Amino acid sequence: MERGGRLGYRPALDGLRGVAVLLVLAQHANVPFFAQGGTVGVTLFFVLSGFLITSILRDERATTGRTDFRGFYLRRARRLLPALALLLVGVTAYLLASGQSLVDVLLTAAYASNLAGASGHNLGNLVHTWTLSLEEQFYLLWPLLLPVVARRRRPALVLAVVAALVVAWRVVLSMSGASVERIYFGPDTRADAIVIGCALAFALASIPARHLRLAAAVSAAVLAGLCAAPPESALAWLLPPITLASLVVVAHAARSAPKLLTWRPLVATGRISYGLYLWSFPVALSVESRDLPLWVSAPTIAAVSVALALASWFVIERPFQRRPVKAAVDPVDPVDPVDPVDPGEVVPLTSKALPAR
Numbered sequence: 001m002e003r004g005g006r007l008g009y010r011p012a013l014d015g016l017r018g019v020a021v022l023l024v025l026a027q028h029a030n031v032p033f034f035a036q037g038g039t040v041g042v043t044l045f046f047v048l049s050g051f052l053i054t055s056i057l058r059d060e061r062a063t064t065g066r067t068d069f070r071g072f073y074l075r076r077a078r079r080l081l082p083a084l085a086l087l088l089v090g091v092t093a094y095l096l097a098s099g100q101s102l103v104d105v106l107l108t109a110a111y112a113s114n115l116a117g118a119s120g121h122n123l124g125n126l127v128h129t130w131t132l133s134l135e136e137q138f139y140l141l142w143p144l145l146l147p148v149v150a151r152r153r154r155p156a157l158v159l160a161v162v163a164a165l166v167v168a169w170r171v172v173l174s175m176s177g178a179s180v181e182r183i184y185f186g187p188d189t190r191a192d193a194i195v196i197g198c199a200l201a202f203a204l205a206s207i208p209a210r211h212l213r214l215a216a217a218v219s220a221a222v223l224a225g226l227c228a229a230p231p232e233s234a235l236a237w238l239l240p241p242i243t244l245a246s247l248v249v250v251a252h253a254a255r256s257a258p259k260l261l262t263w264r265p266l267v268a269t270g271r272i273s274y275g276l277y278l279w280s281f282p283v284a285l286s287v288e289s290r291d292l293p294l295w296v297s298a299p300t301i302a303a304v305s306v307a308l309a310l311a312s313w314f315v316i317e318r319p320f321q322r323r324p325v326k327a328a329v330d331p332v333d334p335v336d337p338v339d340p341v342d343p344g345e346v347v348p349l350t351s352k353a354l355p356a357r
Contacts, residue, residue, distance in 0.1 A: 012253040013048065015261030017270030020044040021277055023227060025305060028284040029298040033228040039235075040227050040242055042131055043193045047246045049135060050197025051204075051254070057146050058201060067143055076139050080274070082316045084108075084132065087278045091125050111136040117185030128281040130185050137187055138194050150202075159199035166192035167240055174236035183235055193243045200251055209255040216252035219245035275312030280305040 023041035026034035061067055092105050104123045107116045113123050114130035114137075123129065152158045170189040173182065183189050222245040229238060253261050260266070269276070284301045292300070 010254060010257060011267045012257040012261035013052070013250075014270030015263060015266040016044065016048060016250065016253045017273045018266040018268070019261070019270075020048070021273035021280075022269065024277060025280050025302060026227075028280045028305075029301040030284075030288070030294060031298055035227075035231045036229045036233065036238065037227045039238065040223050040246075043239065043242045044223075044246045044249070045131070046134075046190075046193035047197040047200070047243065047250050049138070050194040051200045051250055052197075053139070053142065054146065054198040054201035057143055058150070061147070061150075067147070069143060072143055073139070078320045079317070080132070080136075082320045083275050083278055083312045084129075086312060086316055087282075088126075091282065094125070108132075114185045114187055114190075118182050118187075118189075120179065120181050125282040125285060128277070134187055134190060134194070138191075142198070149198075156199040156202035159195050159202070163192040163195040163199065163243075166190075166195065170239070171236045174234065180235065192239070193246065196243060196247050197250065200247060200254075204251060204254060207251060207255065209252075212248065212252040212255055215248050216258075219248040219252075223249065272306075272309045272313045275309035275317065276305055279308040279312070283308065 020041040023034065023037035023044075027036070027038035027041075031037070057067060057072070060072075088105050088109060092102060095102055095105065104113075104126045107113050107121075107123065108126045108129045111133040113126060114133040116123060117127065117130045149155045149158055166189065170183055170192075173186075173189060222241060226238065226242055226245075252258065280301065283305045287297050287301050287304070290297075
């Protein structure tokens with residue numbers, strides 16, 4: 001942490017975004033041993049999102065004594081809406097040309113795709129936007145709830161308890177026979193990673209950096225192993241270790257800036273991670289429909305996705321970000337949802353698209 005408690009811009013956190021989105025891309029492209037790469041990548045994005053957004057809001061209140069809601073929401077809109085609008089225009093054109101319904105586009109535009117997915121609706125090319133919906137719901141609620149939580153004696157502990165309750169609720173639903181879609185997409189069953197990231201923003205300064213290095217190495221190994229878990233893995237039991245390991249990795253990246261995560265190509269990948277996330281899934285569906293061998297399809301998916309993400313970054317995203325927004329504080333670079341991710345549903349739309357219960 002910088003003096004005064006402010007986080008400041010950390011290239012390692014962009015590097016971590018780069019790792020997360022590459023894991024998502026690997027699963028989209030059906031790369032061997034990455035059957036759960038997207039699940040790990042999205043969870044990393046969620047933890048990072050909760051941590052950074054909470055840091056932004058806390059720094060602003062510490063500096064000005066208030067939260068600039070208008071500035072916060074305007075920055076989020078400028079960061080996220082233009083690139084999403086471009087994707088929706090492309091998908092709309094495809095659906096109209098093929099005579100299909102625009103319901104999925106409307107659900108995505110309303111940030112309700114996670115609710116639709118939890119009810120069993122398949123959003124096709126836009127199924128991965130469920131994470132954007134969860135993030136947007138977080139953005140809407142958390143700035144209002146944060147002052148209440150921050151007044152608690154131990155806000156990090158309060159948030160950790162909330163995250164534990166989400167995990168317990170997910171297990172209860174799973175054991176009671178709830179559908180995989182209900183568990184996978186539900187905001188009440190997937191909020192734990194974001195909430196634990198919020199808790200980290202309160203607790204990071206009290207965590208000795210020297211204790212994080214070994215824990216982060218072990219956590220990274222755990223995440224690497226869980227990436228290779230079979231697609232039918234039970235989600236209720238797979239997510240807790242992924243979330244805890246992601247928490248440790250994010251904490252280490254924020255405190256110590258590991259050299260690997262500050263590698264320039266990885267940081268650059270993190271900078272375009274939002275566009276890469278948005279485009280990789282529909283690109284993967286399109287390429288896979290041509291029944292190409294893996295050694296052709298995987299590089300094609302990667303190349304086309306990166307090209308579209310770069311175009312999105314330079315033509316759409318960056319110009320909007322450069323427009324000044326009057327705000328008290330914006331101490332860290334805006335987080336990408338997957339922003340994760342920020343951070344979406346990260347597996348092909350087949351019968352194996354969701355983990356089994």
